[in-house]
Amino acid sequence: MKRILHILSAKEFTEEFRESFLADVEEMEKLRGDPSKRKGLLGFLKDVIIVLFFYEESTRTRISFEIAAHNLGARVISAVNAGIFSSVKKGETFYDTIRTLIGYIPRFIILRHKVKGSAAQAARIVDESGRNVSIINAGDGTGEHPTQALLDWWTIYKEKGRVEDLVVAVGGDLLHGRTTHSLVYLLSKYKGVSFIFIAPDNLQMKKDLCDYLDVKGVEYEKTSDKRKIKEADVVYWTRTQKERMNTNKIYTWVRDLIYRLFCYVDTRYVITAEDADSMKEDAIIMHPFPRVGEITRAVDKNKRARYFQQSENGVLVRMVILCNLYGVKIRK
Amino acid sequence: MKRILHILSAKEFTEEFRESFLADVEEMEKLRGDPSKRKGLLGFLKDVIIVLFFYEESTRTRISFEIAAHNLGARVISAVNAGIFSSVKKGETFYDTIRTLIGYIPRFIILRHKVKGSAAQAARIVDESGRNVSIINAGDGTGEHPTQALLDWWTIYKEKGRVEDLVVAVGGDLLHGRTTHSLVYLLSKYKGVSFIFIAPDNLQMKKDLCDYLDVKGVEYEKTSDKRKIKEADVVYWTRTQKERMNTNKIYTWVRDLIYRLFCYVDTRYVITAEDADSMKEDAIIMHPFPRVGEITRAVDKNKRARYFQQSENGVLVRMVILCNLYGVKIRK
Amino acid sequence: MKRILHILSAKEFTEEFRESFLADVEEMEKLRGDPSKRKGLLGFLKDVIIVLFFYEESTRTRISFEIAAHNLGARVISAVNAGIFSSVKKGETFYDTIRTLIGYIPRFIILRHKVKGSAAQAARIVDESGRNVSIINAGDGTGEHPTQALLDWWTIYKEKGRVEDLVVAVGGDLLHGRTTHSLVYLLSKYKGVSFIFIAPDNLQMKKDLCDYLDVKGVEYEKTSDKRKIKEADVVYWTRTQKERMNTNKIYTWVRDLIYRLFCYVDTRYVITAEDADSMKEDAIIMHPFPRVGEITRAVDKNKRARYFQQSENGVLVRMVILCNLYGVKIRK
Numbered sequence: 001m002k003r004i005l006h007i008l009s010a011k012e013f014t015e016e017f018r019e020s021f022l023a024d025v026e027e028m029e030k031l032r033g034d035p036s037k038r039k040g041l042l043g044f045l046k047d048v049i050i051v052l053f054f055y056e057e058s059t060r061t062r063i064s065f066e067i068a069a070h071n072l073g074a075r076v077i078s079a080v081n082a083g084i085f086s087s088v089k090k091g092e093t094f095y096d097t098i099r100t101l102i103g104y105i106p107r108f109i110i111l112r113h114k115v116k117g118s119a120a121q122a123a124r125i126v127d128e129s130g131r132n133v134s135i136i137n138a139g140d141g142t143g144e145h146p147t148q149a150l151l152d153w154w155t156i157y158k159e160k161g162r163v164e165d166l167v168v169a170v171g172g173d174l175l176h177g178r179t180t181h182s183l184v185y186l187l188s189k190y191k192g193v194s195f196i197f198i199a200p201d202n203l204q205m206k207k208d209l210c211d212y213l214d215v216k217g218v219e220y221e222k223t224s225d226k227r228k229i230k231e232a233d234v235v236y237w238t239r240t241q242k243e244r245m246n247t248n249k250i251y252t253w254v255r256d257l258i259y260r261l262f263c264y265v266d267t268r269y270v271i272t273a274e275d276a277d278s279m280k281e282d283a284i285i286m287h288p289f290p291r292v293g294e295i296t297r298a299v300d301k302n303k304r305a306r307y308f309q310q311s312e313n314g315v316l317v318r319m320v321i322l323c324n325l326y327g328v329k330i331r332k
Numbered sequence: 333m334k335r336i337l338h339i340l341s342a343k344e345f346t347e348e349f350r351e352s353f354l355a356d357v358e359e360m361e362k363l364r365g366d367p368s369k370r371k372g373l374l375g376f377l378k379d380v381i382i383v384l385f386f387y388e389e390s391t392r393t394r395i396s397f398e399i400a401a402h403n404l405g406a407r408v409i410s411a412v413n414a415g416i417f418s419s420v421k422k423g424e425t426f427y428d429t430i431r432t433l434i435g436y437i438p439r440f441i442i443l444r445h446k447v448k449g450s451a452a453q454a455a456r457i458v459d460e461s462g463r464n465v466s467i468i469n470a471g472d473g474t475g476e477h478p479t480q481a482l483l484d485w486w487t488i489y490k491e492k493g494r495v496e497d498l499v500v501a502v503g504g505d506l507l508h509g510r511t512t513h514s515l516v517y518l519l520s521k522y523k524g525v526s527f528i529f530i531a532p533d534n535l536q537m538k539k540d541l542c543d544y545l546d547v548k549g550v551e552y553e554k555t556s557d558k559r560k561i562k563e564a565d566v567v568y569w570t571r572t573q574k575e576r577m578n579t580n581k582i583y584t585w586v587r588d589l590i591y592r593l594f595c596y597v598d599t600r601y602v603i604t605a606e607d608a609d610s611m612k613e614d615a616i617i618m619h620p621f622p623r624v625g626e627i628t629r630a631v632d633k634n635k636r637a638r639y640f641q642q643s644e645n646g647v648l649v650r651m652v653i654l655c656n657l658y659g660v661k662i663r664k
Numbered sequence: 665m666k667r668i669l670h671i672l673s674a675k676e677f678t679e680e681f682r683e684s685f686l687a688d689v690e691e692m693e694k695l696r697g698d699p700s701k702r703k704g705l706l707g708f709l710k711d712v713i714i715v716l717f718f719y720e721e722s723t724r725t726r727i728s729f730e731i732a733a734h735n736l737g738a739r740v741i742s743a744v745n746a747g748i749f750s751s752v753k754k755g756e757t758f759y760d761t762i763r764t765l766i767g768y769i770p771r772f773i774i775l776r777h778k779v780k781g782s783a784a785q786a787a788r789i790v791d792e793s794g795r796n797v798s799i800i801n802a803g804d805g806t807g808e809h810p811t812q813a814l815l816d817w818w819t820i821y822k823e824k825g826r827v828e829d830l831v832v833a834v835g836g837d838l839l840h841g842r843t844t845h846s847l848v849y850l851l852s853k854y855k856g857v858s859f860i861f862i863a864p865d866n867l868q869m870k871k872d873l874c875d876y877l878d879v880k881g882v883e884y885e886k887t888s889d890k891r892k893i894k895e896a897d898v899v900y901w902t903r904t905q906k907e908r909m910n911t912n913k914i915y916t917w918v919r920d921l922i923y924r925l926f927c928y929v930d931t932r933y934v935i936t937a938e939d940a941d942s943m944k945e946d947a948i949i950m951h952p953f954p955r956v957g958e959i960t961r962a963v964d965k966n967k968r969a970r971y972f973q974q975s976e977n978g979v980l981v982r983m984v985i986l987c988n989l990y991g992v993k994i995r996k
Contacts (some may be wrong), residue, residue, distance in 0.1 A: 047706055049734050053482055060432055063383065063409060067436045070381050070407045075734045077727060079411070080741070082987065092954035095961070100724055100953060103976035104731045289432060290424035297427070312435035374711055392764055395715065395741060399768045402713050402739045410742070621764060622756035630757070644767035 004325060006123040010149040010182040015189070017154075024320045024330045026155055031330075032071070032316065041319075042073035044328045050244070053101065054080040054112040059288060060311065061148070065110055068318035071092050077106070085185055087214075098122045102129050107326065110136045116143035117322040134325045148183035148288060151317040155310040156187075156234055159245030159284050165192035169229045171269060172294065174205040179288045180238055188212070194219035196228050198269070226269055230278045235304075236286045237271055239294050266294075273298035276305070286310050311314055336657060338455040338467040342481040342514040347521070350485075356662045357486055363662075364403070364648065372403035373651075376660045385433065386412040386444040386470070392621060392643065393470050393480070396453050397442055400650035409617045420489065434461050439658065441467045448475035466657045474510055480620060481514035483649040487642040488519075488566055491616050497524035501561045503601060504530075504570030504626065506537040511620045512570055513541055520544070526551035528560050530601070558601055562610045567636075568618045569603055571626050598626075602607045605630035608637070668989060670787040670799040674813040674846040679853070682817075688984045688994045689818055695994075696735070696980065705983075706737035708992045716770040717765065718744040718802070722776060724953060724975065725802050725812070732982035741770070762786045766793050771990065774800045778805060780807035798989045806842055813846035815981040819974040820851075820898055823902055823948050829856035831891045833935060836862075836902030836958065838869040843952045844902055845873055852876070858883035860892050864930070890933055894942045899968075900950045901935055903958050930958075937962035940969070950974050 004012070031037045050069045052062060057185050062080055069076050078110070094113075101109060102125060111119050119137030126133045139145040142278075157163050168187060187193050195213070197205040197220060204222050213220050221228075229235045276299045278286060287295055287307040294324055298307055323330050336344070345353075363369045382401045384394060394412055401408050426445075433441060434457060443451050451469030458465045464595050471477040500519060501510050506529055516537070518523050527545070529537040529552060536554050545552050553560075561567045608617060608631045619627055619639040631637055655662050668676070677685075695701045702978045726744055733740050744890045757776075765773060766789060775783050783801030801895070803809040821827050832851060834844050836949060838861055851857050852862055859877070861869040868886050877884050885892075893899045940949060940963045951959055951971040963969055989995050 039379075047703075047734075047737070047931060049731060051731075059411070059429065063411060063433065064436055066409045067381060070409070076409070077730045077734070077740070079723070081413075081745075091956035096954060099721065099972060100975045101727065103972055104728055104979050105976075106731060116513060128631070164492075187639075292423035301601060308431060308435055311432045312437075315436050371711075390741070391761065395743060395765065396768055398741045399713060399770060402711075402741070405711070408741070413745075443700075475730075622760060624755035640763060640767055643764045647768050 004328060006119075006126070006137075007146050007321060007325065008119050008123055008135065008137045009144045010146045010186050010213065013146070013150065013186060015103045020156065021150070021320060021324070022154070024324065025316060027331045028316055028320050029321075030321075041071055044323055044330075045326055046107070047072040048072075048074045048326060049077065049106040050074050050108040050110065050322075051077045051106040052080060052110045052138075054110075056112050056114050056139070057081065058139065060314065061112065061145075064311075065138065065147075065318050067247065067323060071315070071319055072322060074322070091243035093117060094121065097128065098125050099100060102126055102133050103130050105131055105283060106133060108134050108322070110138050111139040113242050114141045114142070116141040119143075129132070130299065136321065136325070139178070142176060144182050145178050146182060147314075147318055148179050149186050149312045151320070152179065152183045152236070152286065152288065152310065153186050154307060154317055155170060155286060155306065155313050158313070159306055160233065161242045163187065163190045163193070166190075166233045167194055167196065167231055168234045169196040169198055169232035170205075170236045171226065172240075173203045175203045177238050178238065181206070183236060184209060185212070188218045188257075190217055195221070196232060198224070198226055198228055200224055200266070200268070224268075226264055226271070226275065227252045227278070228270070229275065229283075230280070233280065233283050234286065235271070235279065235283060236288075237291075237295055238288060239290070246248035269294055270313070271295045271299055275299075276302040278303055335659060338451075338458070338469075339478050339653060339657065340451050340455055340467065340469045341476050342478045342518050345478070345482065345518060352604060352654070353468055353482070353652060354486070354489065357648060359653075359663045360648055360652050364651070365441060376394070376655055376662075377401065377404035377406040377658055380404075380406045380440070380658060381438040382406050382440040382442065382654075383433065383438040384442045384470075386414060386442075386448050388430070388444050388471070389413065390471065391442060392646065393444065393477075394644035396643075397470065397650050400647050400654060403647070403651055406654070407543055426450065426453065427457065430457050431461065434458055434463050434465050437463055438465065440466050440468060440654070442470050444470040444472070446473045448473045451475075464541060468653065468657070471510070475515050478514060479646075479650055479653055480511050481518050482641065482653070483645045484511065484515045484568070484618065484620065485518050486649055487618060487638065487645050488616075490645070491638050491641070492565065492614075495519065495522045495525070498522075498565045499526055499528065500566045501528040501530055501564035502537075503558065504516065506531045507535045507582045509570050512568065513538070515568060516541060517544070519535055520548055520550045526562075528564060529554045529641050530556070530558055530560055532598070532600070552574045554598070558603070558607065559610070561603070561607065561615075562612070565615055566618065567603070567610065567611065567615060568620075569592065569623075569627055570620060571622070571624050585650045601626055603627045603631055605634060607631075609633040611636055670783075670790070670811050671985060671989065672799065672801045673808045674788055674810045674850050674890045676812070677814065679736070683759060685814070685984060686821065688988065689980060691986075691995045692980055692984050696983075699733070705735055708987055708994075709733065709736035709738040709990055712736075712738045712772070712990060713741065713770040714738050714774065714986075715741045715765065715770040716744060716774045716802075718776040720776050720778050720803070721745065722803065724978065725776065725809075728975075728978035729802065729811075729982050732979045732986060735979070735983055736986060738986070740781065746874070758782065758785065762789050763793065766790055766795050766797050767890070769795055770797060772798050772800060772986070774802050774923060774940065776802040776804070777909055779783045780805045783807075793845075800985065800989070803842070806840060808846050809842050810846060811978075812843050812980055813850050814985070815977045816843065816847045816900070816950065816974065817850050818981055818996070819950060819970065819977050822977070823841050823970055823973070824897065824946075825859070827851065827854045828896045830854075831858055831860065831895055831899045832900060833860040833862055833896035834869075834900045834902075835890065835893070837867045838863045839867045840870075841902050844900065845870070847900060848873060852880055852882045859885070860896060862888070862890055862892055862933070864888055864932070890935070890939065891942070893935070893939065893947075894944070897945060897947050898943065898950065899935070899943065900952075901955075902952060902958055903956050909941075933958055935963055937958045937966060939963075940966040944969055954986075 031041055111122055119135055120139045123135045137146055174180055211324050283304050284306045285304045289311055363373055398408050443454055451467055451472045455467045469478055506512055615636050616638045617636045621643055695705055730740050775786055783799055783804045787799045790799060801810055838844055947968050948970045949968045952973055
């Protein structure tokens with residue numbers, strides 16, 4: 001398999017990559033779960049320097065990457081408020097900031113930025129510089145968040161035993177949510193997968209992705225009725241991505257105020273314990289987190305709930321990604 | 333001795349725990365002070381992952397914990413502005429945040445939060461999850477700060493050679509100060525200890541702690557006269573905990589403005605060099621820091637001043653706590 | 665050579681120090697560039713604890729120091745928003761904060777503060793405490809930034825093969841820029857070096873440094889004409905250090921607003937591709953970064969541009985500084 005240099009987009013996860021990845025994660029899970037072998041993982045990225053460079057904050061992506069890195073023996077430098085960095089505040093360009101950072105030659109730069117395409121731009125600066133540095137896209141605005149897509153995909157595989165022949169209900173703000181976009185893109189590569197997109201009309205799945213599915217001949221249905229989840233094998237629920245919407249600022253401010261004051265969640269799109277019970281016996285419920293009420297706490301006890309396992313899988317999946325990019329063989 | 337899983341409250345420091353702790357700190361101090369043995373400490377928590385998760389900032393608690401962890405060879409992930417974390421800002425619950433963090437399986441979560449009882453809640457989430465994670469309470473609002481209590485207690489033991497038969501003067505805002513509460517609680521377990529509570533009437537020692545002392549038959553005296561420090565063996569002085577008082581916001585804002593503009597400290601409760609000289613020859617002066625003027629700089633040179641040693645002890649005491657929770661034997 | 669305890673000012677870089685430093689950097693560059701020897705560097709500061717204590721933020725100084733430290737196997741604690749630290753906000757003095765930090769006995773404190781002289785004050789607190797802690801000044805307001813001076817100086821040496829007999833054009837806000845002050849001071853020690861100071865009249869080189877050059881008999885010329893760069897062997901260009909100017913607050917605020925709205929850069933002091941082409945064939949262009957437009961992106965492709973190499977040199981130079989202070993011999 002061609003050696004991967006950067007992780008920028010879920011579009012790069014070819015069938016060959018995914019096959020190899022499945023075997024790697026399986027092996028990594030064994031190594032991590034075996035106390036006699038866990039210590040050995042510390043040699044995989046021993047003393048490799050990883051910089052987390054986050055222009056936007058993120059608890060879970062950041063900490064799961066850091067724990068993944070430390071589990072493999074790496075050294076981590078965490079710059080997680082880059083938006084207020086001295087040089088950025090002084091007016092430095094993204095190019096200069098990243099070019100300088102690359103010049104210090106960390107082995108990895110894990111980048112989160114609010115502008116779509118910034119990870120790809122960083123990768124071009126690396127390639128131009130000739131340095132041996134890998135860029136990992138940890139979210140670029142309305143663009144992608146490929147490691148999230150990978151852990152979502154792997155969670156489905158692990159929990160359902162397959163990715164083929166599944167009815168996947170995807171709910172929430174489908175117009176802006178990058179996690180849902182990457183996941184739908186990835187799952188559409190498997191035969192027999194069909195989608196139910198559940199969202200209010202003004203937040204339905206974005207047109208270019210629907211067009212893509214049309215071209216590929218993948219079946220999907222748009223609806224605003226959450227009761228459709230009962231037809232699904234996998235329910236992937238998300239919150240309304242308020243912070244991604246580029247609407248009028250005053251409007252946003254007023255809406256956020258109302259949300260805060262009344263803890264307002266659109267009740268038409270809340271999954272309750274009753275909703276969960278209406279689902280197929282062997283269906284699973286996922287959520288990329290954070291949730292702000294769109295799945296009630298009562299659902300946590302439902303056997304179909306898998307969102308905490310999903311979040312836990314983040315560490316394992318990111319360990320494999322780091323090893324893949326560094327060129328460490330996980331399987332003998 | 334029963335293995336401890338979490339450190340949540342000074343109430344858990346039983347006599348058995350404290351006896352064992354004294355011997356541990358003594359041994360740890362020897363190991364750390366001996367250049368030939370210091371390197372060996374790096375094996376005690378080698379590659380153990382510790383997450384500092386602080387919703388409120390704290391220079392000294394944070395850095396002393398981090399240095400303690402590094403002295404023992406651990407790996408540290410520092411998330412010290414959790415109050416402005418992405419997921420928290422988005423409206424995630426404390427439960428979800430902590431449950432997710434536990435799922436990444438760090439070995440330790442050192443938690444600071446502004447809400448009383450949050451460390452105990454985190455410990456319950458751990459126990460429910462079945463993960464091998466230890467919670468350390470690094471301050472939960474008006475609740476407790478047990479590692480501070482332990483280092484205060486140990487400083488008294490080290491400097492006075494005993495904890496029994498001491499007159500302890502405790503000054504400052506005794507109504508809200510969690511460090512004074514935990515310390516008084518801990519010291520009251522020793523025979524012959526009596527207290528002098530020095531504070532303005534509206535900030536005197538809180539009622540439930542006085543009731544507790546009454547029941548236990550521990551002697552104490554309330555006064556607003558700082559000159560009473562001359563009767564004490566130990567003077568434990570604190571600043572007025574402005575930020576803990578739940579008073580009217582506008583009032584607080586105006587008062588803080590006045591404090592800032594005029595560097596106002598209530599002079600009735602400032603210990604000066606003259607006050608220090610009035611104390612017993614072998615008395616000691618302690619302060620949990622930061623101070624903002626309630627002990628003058630001139631006192632630093634007084635032989636009774638021990639507050640810098642006290643603060644230094646934080647590293648040693650926290651090294652022992654980490655070893656105790658991890659199950660490393662410090663003494664052969 | 666006398667062992668150095670702290671790095672506070674470029675004034676301490678004696679001829680003996682610089683000679684030794686050149687040989688050290690040369691050797692360090694070899695070790696780092698040789699894959700078979702690079703791993704060996706991890707033993708140089710193995711498990712040494714380094715605290716970065718930054719009251720002002722700084723992307724590049726911070727990350728280059730952290731990568732330097734990790735390359736040498738050190739352990740890094742990063743407190744880079746000290747200005748908003750809990751204890752500082754509560755009103756703690758600089759003395760108490762630093763005295764406490766020293767008490768935890770990290771081996772290094774790398775300090776950035778907005779007040780001139782604060783690193784020197786920290787060093788005095790160390791000396792008074794008797795602890796084995798080294799202070800490194802990473803910028804003290806309008807004072808100095810000695811490690812920047814060292815990397816600038818070394819970049820000139822490396823790129824030109826000498827520091828003697830050079831015409832050095834220094835441009836930008838010469839009244840307030842601490843990097844230009846330290847560099848001019850350092851270069852003026854070499855024979856045959858002369859300066860061209862290029863700045864608007866109200867931001868020309870500060871008087872005490874000109875007086876110093878007069879006394880030393882070093883030649884210099886003041887001008888507001890950027891075309892003078894064509895006479896130089898080294899062009900050291902800087903941005904207008906807006907944030908250092910102690911002018912009226914409202915004025916500053918209005919000016920900054922104008923800068924932000926119109927991306928205003930004083931075009932009389934912008935180096936364009938055409939300007940760069942007008943320079944001597946073997947001249948070099950340097951910049952301490954960040955730039956905000958005073959060197960255009962088109963100049964990056966000019967063979968004279970060395971500012972990215974200069975910034976990269978930061979890691980190497982800081983590795984040598986850490987080794988020097990710790991007492992590790994780089995050369996056999």
